[in-house]
Amino acid sequence: MxxxxxxxxIICEILxxxxxxEYVFYTKIxxxxxxxxxxxxxxxxxxxxxxxxxxxxxxxxxxxxxxxLDGFADATLDNFLxxxxxxxxxxxxxxxxxxxHLTFDCDKxxxxxxxxxxxxxxxxxxxxxxxxxxxxxxxxxxxxxxSSMLDKK
Ligand SMILES: [Fe+2]
Numbered sequence: 602m603x604x605x606x607x608x609x610x611i612i613c614e615i616l617x618x619x620x621x622x623e624y625v626f627y628t629k630i631x632x633x634x635x636x637x638x639x640x641x642x643x644x645x646x647x648x649x650x651x652x653x654x655x656x657x658x659x660x661x662x663x664x665x666x667x668x669x670l671d672g673f674a675d676a677t678l679d680n681f682l683x684x685x686x687x688x689x690x691x692x693x694x695x696x697x698x699x700x701x702h703l704t705f706d707c708d709k710x711x712x713x714x715x716x717x718x719x720x721x722x723x724x725x726x727x728x729x730x731x732x733x734x735x736x737x738x739x740x741x742x743x744x745x746x747x748s749s750m751l752d753k754k
Contacts, residue, residue: 608724609672611724613670613672616667616672616717616729618685618686619713620664620681620684621680622684622687624685625685626706627656627660634649634650634653637649638696648746655739659736659739663736664676670729686709700751703743704744704747704748714733714737717733718730718734718737
């Protein structure tokens with residue numbers, strides 16, 4: 602039981618990093634949804650909306666997974682910014698830069714999720730591994746969609 606408590610707190614720590622990164626990622630997509638301009642406005646406005654809806658659900662699920670493991674889902678913007686692997690933009694972006702930034706961030710989250718799954722694998726927590734693998738697949742799909750937008754060939 603003590604061993605399980607220790608592993609749960611380590612897993613919660615890993616999930617807190619995922620939660621913070623997903624939250625900043627989600628906020629960035631909302632920012633792009635609101636501020637995108639140009640001839641592709643309608644397509645990108647709707648694309649970003651679809652994506653932030655997907656990652657809104659992911660955020661809630663990560664926080665609730667932390668609660669299932671008896672952790673604390675620290676939902677403060679201060680904590681999210683401190684713990685996030687994803688940085689906020691420091692200026693307004695053109696739509697092509699929005700796509701580039703999201704591709705870069707998506708890549709970072711894919712690396713984070715892969716390393717998180719590897720770490721959790723040591724604790725045989727197959728529920729959390731399966732859950733994070735599902736989140737990983739969402740990022741891999743988005744990464745493919747974004748890369749396809751950038752592909753000029
Ligand atoms: Fe909207």
